[in-house]
Every structure is written in C-alpha cells, then in structure tokens.
Amino acid sequence: MEVFKGQNILSFVKELPNDEACKAYLAKIKWQDGFKCMKCDHTKGCEKAGYRYHCYGCNHVESATANTLFHKVKFGLQKAFCVVFEMSTSTKSVSSIQMGKRFDIRQGTAWYFMQKVRKSMKSSQKYPLTEIVHVDEFTVGGKEEGKQGRSYDSKKKKAVIAVELNVKHQIKRVYVKSIDDYSAKSLTPIFEEHISPSAKIVTDKWRGYAPLKKSYDIEQKLSNNGRNFKELHVVIMQLKSWLRAIPTHVSKWHVQSYFDEFCFRINRSQFKQSVFHKTIERMVIAKPVYHKDVKQRLSV
Ligand SMILES: [Zn+2]
Numbered sequence: 001m002e003v004f005k006g007q008n009i010l011s012f013v014k015e016l017p018n019d020e021a022c023k024a025y026l027a028k029i030k031w032q033d034g035f036k037c038m039k040c041d042h043t044k045g046c047e048k049a050g051y052r053y054h055c056y057g058c059n060h061v062e063s064a065t066a067n068t069l070f071h072k073v074k075f076g077l078q079k080a081f082c083v084v085f086e087m088s089t090s091t092k093s094v095s096s097i098q099m100g101k102r103f104d105i106r107q108g109t110a111w112y113f114m115q116k117v118r119k120s121m122k123s124s125q126k127y128p129l130t131e132i133v134h135v136d137e138f139t140v141g142g143k144e145e146g147k148q149g150r151s152y153d154s155k156k157k158k159a160v161i162a163v164e165l166n167v168k169h170q171i172k173r174v175y176v177k178s179i180d181d182y183s184a185k186s187l188t189p190i191f192e193e194h195i196s197p198s199a200k201i202v203t204d205k206w207r208g209y210a211p212l213k214k215s216y217d218i219e220q221k222l223s224n225n226g227r228n229f230k231e232l233h234v235v236i237m238q239l240k241s242w243l244r245a246i247p248t249h250v251s252k253w254h255v256q257s258y259f260d261e262f263c264f265r266i267n268r269s270q271f272k273q274s275v276f277h278k279t280i281e282r283m284v285i286a287k288p289v290y291h292k293d294v295k296q297r298l299s300v
Pocket of ligand 1: 040059
C-alpha cells in the first residue's frame with residue numbers, strides 16, 4: 001500500500017476503504033524502520049495476523065495502534081482517519097459538533113479525538129522563522145469577537161503572533177502563542193521557540209520588545225493603525241474567523257491547541273500533497289494522550 005497523497009476525498013475512500021486498510025497503513029508507518037518492542041525495547045519479533053507484532057524478548061504482542069494517538073479509538077480507525085483527513089486538508093475549521101454529525105460520532109468523543117489530532121499539529125520547534133518576521137499581540141474572545149453569542153469565552157485571551165514574510169512580502173509561515181500579559185517575559189518564549197536570531201524582525205513601538213533587542217535584530221516602528229503590518233493583520237483576521245467555529249468555553253490551554261492547528265494548516269499549505277500522511281505519521285510517533293490529562297487541562 002502506498003502513502004496517501006492529495007486532498008481528493010474519493011481517492012481517500014478508495015485507498016482506505018475500511019478499518020483493516022487503515023490499520024495496515026498505521027502498521028506500515030509504525031514499523032517502517034523495523035520492530036522495537038514498546039515494553040522492553042527488544043528488536044526481534046515476528047508479525048502476527050491483524051497487524052500485530054510478537055516480541056521475542058518479553059512475549060508481548062503489540063498492536064499497530066498501541067502507544068500512538070490512535071490507541072483505544074472507540075469509533076473505528078476508518079472514521080478516525082476521516083477526521084484526520086478533514087482536519088488536515090480542508091481550509092475551513094470544522095467544529096466537533098459538525099464532525100460528530102458527519103461521521104456519526106458523539107460530539108464529546110469527536111472533540112476528544114480532535115484534541116489528539118491537534119496535539120500532533122503542535123510545532124516541533126525545529127524550523128525557526130528566518131526571513132522578515134513581523135510580530136504583534138492581539139486578543140481573541142470577548143463579546144466583540146462573536147456575533148449573537150458566538151464568542152467562545154466571556155473573557156478575552158491574549159496572544160502574540162509571528163508572521164514570516166519573504167522578500168515579496170508574501171506570507172510564508174505563522175506561529176501564535178497564548179500569553180498571560182504583554183510583558184517582555186511573556187513575549188520572550190515565541191522568540192525563543194520560533195524565531196531565529198538571524199531573522200529581520202519588525203514590531204510596533206511596544207516597550208515589551210525592547211529587552212529582546214539584546215538577542216534579536218528588532219526594528220520597532222509605528223503601527224500606523226496596522227498599515228505597517230498589513231499581512232500580519234490579514235492573518236489575525238483569518239485566525240479570528242477560524243476561532244468562531246470553536247466551542248463556547250475554551251480554556252487557555254485549549255486555545256493554544258487551536259492556535260497550533262491554525263498555524264499547522266497555514267505552514268503546511270504549500271505541502272497539500274503530503275499533509276494527511278504527515279499528520280498520521282506524527283500521530284503514530286506521538287505519545288498517547290489519556291482522557292484524564294485532557295480533562296484536567298479543562299480547568300486550567
Ligand atoms: Zn518486548
């Protein structure tokens with residue numbers, strides 16, 4: 001079986017027609033570099049029926065989904081693959097309510113699985129922005145964001161955004177981080193995690209950026225009502241419209257996962273051919289998420 005490429009839903013259903021085919025797809029990714037037992041790290045074993053591996057070291061039989069984000073998916077792998085396909089290839093956000101209806105999954109179950117997909121979309125932080133980078137802060141949520149009660153929280157959440165532009169001022173990549181306030185301390189992590197010290201950075205005149213000039217090449221200029229940061233504000237508008245599809249109450253921790261999903265799609269938009277496969281691959285490599293972890297985060 002080949003790697004699935006592109007965004008064509010008919011080809012997708014044809015190539016991955018049932019749970020069995022999806023399991024085979026996962027097994028191929030999981031053991032592409034050979035078998036390594038998740039219990040004892042032994043590398044000798046044999047394949048068993050049902051895309052499982054029998055470890056000769058400890059006799060453990062490991063399934064293709066064990067230790068991946070597909071572990072214990074209750075509604076079947078094909079539906080899970082469909083959710084990943086929707087989330088990784090469509091340009092509009094889909095709420096867990098819509099996703100639940102589309103694939104006949106309970107809304108809560110769909111939401112929980114979608115959080116796992118979002119986890120895999122989190123940046124690896126391996127490829128910092130290197131060209132022209134515009135940085136600004138903004139808020140999301142609050143009454144003015146939503147129309148007719150569609151805002152997702154009564155309190156505004158603060159965020160900082162970094163947009164990489166090429167010399168023609170076209171948007172290349174974007175990172176967004178949820179922050180507590182606009183202090184230099186809160187603004188520093190997005191620089192450390194996502195911006196190369198060699199990048200040419202432009203911010204507005206906010207004093208919170210001044211201490212960062214020691215480590216980064218930062219030019220501070222007047223925003224001129226956003227006119228000097230046109231591309232950046234286009235992305236913020238897109239992000240705000242994207243967030244309108246998300247649930248009414250979103251904790252600070254969860255809002256970051258929606259930011260990650262948004263950025264993943266923008267940053268992958270030039271790689272539409274491989275985006276589904278890459279997402280599945282990340283979900284296979286990622287550590288499993290347990291219900292209690294996600295639930296605990298709700299109260300944060
Ligand atoms: Zn073993």
